[in-house]
Amino acid sequence: MKGAANTSNKLDPTSFMTSSFIRYLVMVQKELLEQARSYKLLWVPLVFVLLGIMQPVSTYYMPVILEHAGSLPEGTVIDIPMPLGAEVLAQTLQQFGTLGMLVLVLACMGTVSGERLSGVSAIILVKPISASAYISSKWTSMLLLAWGSLAAGYLASWYYTGLLIGETPIVQAYESMLVYGLWLSAVMTITLLFSTWLRSSAAAAFAALGGALMLTLLASLFPKQLGWTPGALSGFAYQLAAAGTPDSSTLSAAVVVTIVCMLGSISLAALQLRKSLAAE
Amino acid sequence: MTALLEVKDLTKAFGTVKAVDGIHFTIAEGHCVALLGPNGAGKTTTIRMIAGLLKQTSGQMVFKGAGNRGEHRELIGYLPQTPSFHNWMTGFEFVVYAGQLCGLTSAEAKKSAKELVERVGIAGAAKRRIGSYSGGMKQRLGLAQALVHRPKLLVMDEPVSALDPIGRREVLDLLRELKRETTVLFSTHVLHDAEALCDDVIIIREGKVALQGAIETIRDERRKPIINLQLENDESSRQWLALFIQTIRDEKRLANQLSLFETAEQHEGAASFAVKDVDAARQLLIGEMARNQIKISKLEVGHSSLEDLFMKVVGE
Numbered sequence: 220m221k222g223a224a225n226t227s228n229k230l231d232p233t234s235f236m237t238s239s240f241i242r243y244l245v246m247v248q249k250e251l252l253e254q255a256r257s258y259k260l261l262w263v264p265l266v267f268v269l270l271g272i273m274q275p276v277s278t279y280y281m282p283v284i285l286e287h288a289g290s291l292p293e294g295t296v297i298d299i300p301m302p303l304g305a306e307v308l309a310q311t312l313q314q315f316g317t318l319g320m321l322v323l324v325l326a327c328m329g330t331v332s333g334e335r336l337s338g339v340s341a342i343i344l345v346k347p348i349s350a351s352a353y354i355s356s357k358w359t360s361m362l363l364l365a366w367g368s369l370a371a372g373y374l375a376s377w378y379y380t381g382l383l384i385g386e387t388p389i390v391q392a393y394e395s396m397l398v399y400g401l402w403l404s405a406v407m408t409i410t411l412l413f414s415t416w417l418r419s420s421a422a423a424a425f426a427a428l429g430g431a432l433m434l435t436l437l438a439s440l441f442p443k444q445l446g447w448t449p450g451a452l453s454g455f456a457y458q459l460a461a462a463g464t465p466d467s468s469t470l471s472a473a474v475v476v477t478i479v480c481m482l483g484s485i486s487l488a489a490l491q492l493r494k495s496l497a498a499e
Numbered sequence: 500m501t502a503l504l505e506v507k508d509l510t511k512a513f514g515t516v517k518a519v520d521g522i523h524f525t526i527a528e529g530h531c532v533a534l535l536g537p538n539g540a541g542k543t544t545t546i547r548m549i550a551g552l553l554k555q556t557s558g559q560m561v562f563k564g565a566g567n568r569g570e571h572r573e574l575i576g577y578l579p580q581t582p583s584f585h586n587w588m589t590g591f592e593f594v595v596y597a598g599q600l601c602g603l604t605s606a607e608a609k610k611s612a613k614e615l616v617e618r619v620g621i622a623g624a625a626k627r628r629i630g631s632y633s634g635g636m637k638q639r640l641g642l643a644q645a646l647v648h649r650p651k652l653l654v655m656d657e658p659v660s661a662l663d664p665i666g667r668r669e670v671l672d673l674l675r676e677l678k679r680e681t682t683v684l685f686s687t688h689v690l691h692d693a694e695a696l697c698d699d700v701i702i703i704r705e706g707k708v709a710l711q712g713a714i715e716t717i718r719d720e721r722r723k724p725i726i727n728l729q730l731e732n733d734e735s736s737r738q739w740l741a742l743f744i745q746t747i748r749d750e751k752r753l754a755n756q757l758s759l760f761e762t763a764e765q766h767e768g769a770a771s772f773a774v775k776d777v778d779a780a781r782q783l784l785i786g787e788m789a790r791n792q793i794k795i796s797k798l799e800v801g802h803s804s805l806e807d808l809f810m811k812v813v814g815e
Contacts, residue, residue: 238602245599249585256587338583342644345550346600347572496552
């Protein structure tokens, strides 16, 4: 694969670059079509939208719900202070971090391992495409799904929060979404890496979720020492949403480190794919 | 005749086991070549190395028109033993996708795919999801996707082994047509398929080439005419036969190069002779028998088959 790049580069660098890029786009297209045909493109965003709506709605109706729960003695006065809109948004992000992330990881866990298990990859990878184009096309489509779902869910949450609880400036929501999206992207990248590495899709999902949990846990246990790691991103996003002002230098360090780690993981996945093909 | 692919000392070791051990062969442009061998001989390993799915331990492959490995993937169309596809795609979509991955534009790929699904006979099912295809249809779809970018070399791993007799014949007919347009290399453990389709055959055994060459040449060189003779079971006939065979063996012992017979075997009232010149030997035999008034019940002229040869080479 490397060899092909070298020789073709000598001949005509621009045409090689474009043809390689076109093949990458073709594969992205195929991935998106697959997401559409398997209805992932429908139900993953739907889960996020539901989660997003549920948070403000359940907060708003909490007193009513408690009243009707029936286990309270007659005459109980329920007085729950209505939280700020920004707080509800932060809670929404926390919802995305559990159920939303689970759904995303489950939807993407078989992206490479599934194709290898079924044997399709034997037909696809003998075509003149590079392992990195194959991996990046999967990565791109996974990220599109994650960002799309997050944006849809968060927008729904922001709208309902504004209606029921209180308006939040959209810039604030926007910033927290960017940071949170980066965290989801990191988790997706880990999923892709494990899906390439491990034979079983379930093991890939388990490893990815475990890895994400570990990263968050470490960052929250040692916020001073590990504030710059990807695991701290979700915390920063909650802070941003709840109108807090996080330490901007640590935040930017975490952003840079996360992006570097993601690029590293993709390269590692491509390398792994090439190696496992040779070893099979 | 130019060599499209030269395989030199190709070796693949899995741990300490050498699945392929220094294979050496050449595939001429426009030829149809069968890689023939019993199960476990290293056919699939060789095919996968040529397709670029497996990296060789040592040795090299030189493709005409490709400077190095890697680039040669554009020249190859590959069909695995049991191809699987994206089952959510339609057959047509998959062929177009394969074409685009090989560098065709969307329009070129669609045009080529349209021709090919027609050609391999799945045009009626081209708009259906691949998940609903039968084994034979998948094999044809596999062929279509392998051919979509007009490869120089079509490489197939046991293309008909998994099919029922009807599917098998259909695919063989298709291959017979395709081999006129492109160079074909396929592996099989069925001699008959190789004989029906191929110009050249490479017989491998335990990872090594046991015999290779043009089928015609092998047949002509290795195949010997045989005369089978059966006599009625009376005293004088038996005596004559014993005597006749004795004479041949004596001639052989004296290293008489002019002898028409190479070997002679007697079983009861019958005998079989491997001969050099069928016509002369037959004349001689009939003449002898007429003179001695021998009662012939059967005289048959035939050949030792390629099957015998294959069994001999593989079993050696």
